[in-house]
Amino acid sequence: MSEERTEISSLGEFGLIDHLTKNIEHQNASTILGVGDDAAVIDHFGKQTVITTDLLIEGVHFDLMYTPLKHLGYKSVVVNVSDIYAMNATPTQITLSLAVSNRFSLEALEEFYDGVYVACEEYGVDLIGGDTTSSSKGFVISVTAIGEVAPDQYVKRSTAKPNDLICVSGYLGGAYLGLLLLEREKKIFLETKGVQPDLENRDYIVGRLLKPEARRDIIEFFEKEKIVPTAMMDISDGLSSEVLHICKQSEVGAVLYEDKIPVHPDAKDFAYKLEIDPTACALSGGEDYELVFTLSQSDYDKIKDVNGIRVVGYVTEAAEGAHIITRGGNKHELTAQGWNAFSK
Amino acid sequence: MSEERTEISSLGEFGLIDHLTKNIEHQNASTILGVGDDAAVIDHFGKQTVITTDLLIEGVHFDLMYTPLKHLGYKSVVVNVSDIYAMNATPTQITLSLAVSNRFSLEALEEFYDGVYVACEEYGVDLIGGDTTSSSKGFVISVTAIGEVAPDQYVKRSTAKPNDLICVSGYLGGAYLGLLLLEREKKIFLETKGVQPDLENRDYIVGRLLKPEARRDIIEFFEKEKIVPTAMMDISDGLSSEVLHICKQSEVGAVLYEDKIPVHPDAKDFAYKLEIDPTACALSGGEDYELVFTLSQSDYDKIKDVNGIRVVGYVTEAAEGAHIITRGGNKHELTAQGWNAFSK
Known part of the structure; x- marks a missing residue:
């Protein structure tokens, strides 16, 4: 881990997002437009789109005393793609929003994003958007995962049958x-x-x-x-x-x-x-x-x-x-x- | 506004989500599966899907001293569908995640959701998923809005031309x-x-x-x-x-x-x-x-x-x-x- 400490405020909101997302390369043909506009655009070309979201709050869902930020970034993606697999679908994109207090440095956020990108690579998903803002206290993570499935091939919770x-x-x-x-x-x-x-x-x-x-x-x-x-x-x-x-x-x-x-x-x-x-x-x-x-x-x-x-x-x-x-x-x-x- | 105060903890996490989402009626044929499974399913039937997300944090983005919760719910939807319109697309669905501390009662959350539902009605979008959890402090709102656009008819920020x-x-x-x-x-x-x-x-x-x-x-x-x-x-x-x-x-x-x-x-x-x-x-x-x-x-x-x-x-x-x-x-x-x- 680097010893440097760069204040987030030195980059500004847009500078920060640019810095953290500048190396993104899309893996999926379904990603038509990624980070950098009002919204992202995807096209599942005839398949259906599956979507899930999770909110992770410091002190409720994780404890930074024993959770390395890189692992936390990785896990934030995994818990969402897991919900996509649970529909029998294939994850294709995520959006990631963060709220961080000024106790976190740019280097700390880079570590978190490192974990996010490793998970994106591992699970074949593209980071296509999000929001980065300040919080008065603590670390808040919101991930939305998007996936695709052949029409009506998704699997629900409500269709188990006796004797299964x-x-x-x-x-x-x-x-x-x-x-x-x-x-x-x-x-x-x-x-x-x-x-x-x-x-x-x-x-x-x-x-x-x-x-x-x-x-x-x-x-x-x-x-x-x-x-x-x-x-x-x-x-x-x-x-x-x-x-x-x-x-x-x-x-x-x-x-x-x-x-x-x-x-x-x-x-x-x-x-x-x-x-x-x-x-x-x-x-x-x-x-x-x-x-x-x-x-x-x-x-x-x-x-x-x-x-x-x-x-x-x-x-x-x-x-x-x-x-x-x-x-x-x-x-x-x-x-x-x-x-x-x-x-x- | 009701004078009653029901503690959120009395419902449990799943009871709370059930309570707040039980009256949802979908307005869009593109909403295939809504709240209540690992993920929602949508189908834009040949159109492209547009997606945007925003994180709103108490004390940074809003002040509950002068912001009625119903208005806040309404605005949380509006700021996101606004991004969908900004792509020249039509909003169709949202997901909503909330983190709330125990200073908020069930009645307070109902007011917030009232505003969300009024906005959904107004803008023709379906609430299809989300996450509700506790926070150690304050009110955190994460909305993801989803829209549709005819293939390649979305409008970016990067395509203005001299003399326009x-x-x-x-x-x-x-x-x-x-x-x-x-x-x-x-x-x-x-x-x-x-x-x-x-x-x-x-x-x-x-x-x-x-x-x-x-x-x-x-x-x-x-x-x-x-x-x-x-x-x-x-x-x-x-x-x-x-x-x-x-x-x-x-x-x-x-x-x-x-x-x-x-x-x-x-x-x-x-x-x-x-x-x-x-x-x-x-x-x-x-x-x-x-x-x-x-x-x-x-x-x-x-x-x-x-x-x-x-x-x-x-x-x-x-x-x-x-x-x-x-x-x-x-x-x-x-x-x-x-x-x-x-x-x-």
């Missing part, structure tokens, strides 16, 4: 355990000045929180295998909360099996160290950005041996409610204890 | 004078408790600041008369700043005439009362949301008698720079003293 399989990608609960670790180390650091955080052998869970990835590979696999999930969403608030959304919007019930829910060994290890239940972390911990989707049973053979996709339960009639069967064979009602921004 | 006419819609400077008035009355109110603000006969300038309108009528007039401006943008930072943007991006110069710049009589009246120059307010005061556009001279006959469109100057070669000719016949260089969020 419930599947998830990857491992769950890791990001939440990373958050617990970093919050613990922050507390120790603040209480005992000079003690450096002990993150040894915790790369996996820390990485899950600070540098999540969106599941582009799963959507590409669906396309290759001609699989269309009956319903899908991304897991940002915990598996319970998301399955309950699908149940409510599809007017169905669900059964999950505790022993099928995938938790990474490194995440389990830290959960046991904290004496908390790894399954509870998977069900109620947020920010994994994996996909949960329902599949017709006729697609089972296509996914049963795929690394990174696991069947965790099945869809039932609405009257049966939503439950989880524990390892011991007990049946519990599924409740949403996912992260709720307003109950904090 | 420079035109503006409506009157300029009024919003800035409204801001001066409200800031003065706020100061008096704070210094002399109990003195109510004196806004008598100042409806025009106060309205220009608190409830601006976007120039849908001008874009519809262009379509009817088959006029395509050579360049266009909306006036959010003052006429000087916008003309200089067009000059820079089009690689041209400009001459403006002071006596042609339209300032409303009620705005002039208050400027004289404050002993400031009305033209300076038009050149450097922001937030009028009028349009500035350049036209080929061959279109002059089509606009010369149109109420609400005025020719204020012409485009020159870049080498001649950008100037204003005063009433007295003096020539001054045009400088951008428009509102700059970072110099405050």
Whole structure:
């Protein structure tokens, strides 16, 4: 990281935007006009346009004490493209608006944008617009992601059917355990000045929180295998909360099996160290950005041996409610204890 | 306004979004899927999609001491659809994200959304998505507006040509004078408790600041008369700043005439009362949301008698720079003293 500090105010609003966006090269033919006018222009040439937006607020969604700005820039893009994949669509563009107080230098913003551009490259999206302004306090990030999908091939949350399989990608609960670790180390650091955080052998869970990835590979696999999930969403608030959304919007019930829910060994290890239940972390911990989707049973053979996709339960009639069967064979009602921004 | 106070936290994040968006009815066939999934889906059926975004921060962009929440909701939509019109496009959808601290009640948010919905109705756009979250402090608004335009019929800032006419819609400077008035009355109110603000006969300038309108009528007039401006943008930072943007991006110069710049009589009246120059307010005061556009001279006959469109100057070669000719016949260089969020 550079030691220099250039005040943002020395560039002015337009100078700042010019500086931060001057090296953009578009990757998508659908980007007709990018940064620098009243609005951007895109053309999906007969496909439908998918659009999602997220607002990230310092102190609510991230803590700059342990979040490197480059990672934060990367994650700001990822959490939005994840919503595009969750529609079975391909992300193509983003807009990015920032509000920053004068405690941030130009070099700090450059680091943030570095992360944004790395994510844009990784996920094949173009930064086509935005807004940069001052805030009286803190760092505010607003990203809108745009994607494309063949007409009516998008996948909603409201179309799961009884007897469908419930599947998830990857491992769950890791990001939440990373958050617990970093919050613990922050507390120790603040209480005992000079003690450096002990993150040894915790790369996996820390990485899950600070540098999540969106599941582009799963959507590409669906396309290759001609699989269309009956319903899908991304897991940002915990598996319970998301399955309950699908149940409510599809007017169905669900059964999950505790022993099928995938938790990474490194995440389990830290959960046991904290004496908390790894399954509870998977069900109620947020920010994994994996996909949960329902599949017709006729697609089972296509996914049963795929690394990174696991069947965790099945869809039932609405009257049966939503439950989880524990390892011991007990049946519990599924409740949403996912992260709720307003109950904090 | 209701006297009730319902805490936002009593609804939870999803309950709050459901509550605030439950009565949405889509006006546009292009809105395929709206609020309630990972992303919205739109289809402009062969047209191109135009997209713009703005971030509005309490204490930087608005002051809730004199800004009614309903007006703020309305204005949040207007400033964004104004950017869509400035591309010669038709707005069709918006997304809206809010971050609010717990000092705001549900009733306060309902007022804000009331204004949003009135603007959506007025401008024919559908609210199709967004995000609602908590903030540690203050009110943060992020709106993304989406519009449509026939392929390659959008109008950029970078395509003005020497000898084109420079035109503006409506009157300029009024919003800035409204801001001066409200800031003065706020100061008096704070210094002399109990003195109510004196806004008598100042409806025009106060309205220009608190409830601006976007120039849908001008874009519809262009379509009817088959006029395509050579360049266009909306006036959010003052006429000087916008003309200089067009000059820079089009690689041209400009001459403006002071006596042609339209300032409303009620705005002039208050400027004289404050002993400031009305033209300076038009050149450097922001937030009028009028349009500035350049036209080929061959279109002059089509606009010369149109109420609400005025020719204020012409485009020159870049080498001649950008100037204003005063009433007295003096020539001054045009400088951008428009509102700059970072110099405050």
